[in-house]
Ligand SMILES: [Zn+2]
């Protein structure tokens with residue numbers, strides 16, 4: 001694999017477990033599936049990431065150097081290449097982990113209830129509708 005470059009200061013990134021770190025600016029490059037795994041472990045449940053677009057100066061992807069999308073996740077401002085991963089400035093991962101409860105996937109007891117109710121109504125309709 002080609003060496004990854006820091007989107008901020010352009011120095012080479014060091015592999016650190018499942019993420020890649022910049023020793024100069026302390027940012028981190030995290031593949032999206034790795035990010036989801038980290039957050040799911042922290043939340044002890046499935047998470048869904050509600051990316052919200054933000055207008056900002058784009059930074060280059062650490063892998064393909066294309067302009068990344070500037071996005072928010074919770075109140076944390078991140079940079080994201082949909083194909084490759086997400087860039088965290090120093091401390092942004094810590095901030096994000098504090099907000100992990102916001103990202104719990106909707107396991108949706110309401111719609112289960114709805115489905116049950118709809119099933120019941122259908123059965124009733126059959127009973128009375130002939
Ligand atoms: Zn850097």
Ligand SMILES: [Zn+2]
Nearest residue numbers: 061064081084
């Ligand atoms: Zn990319």
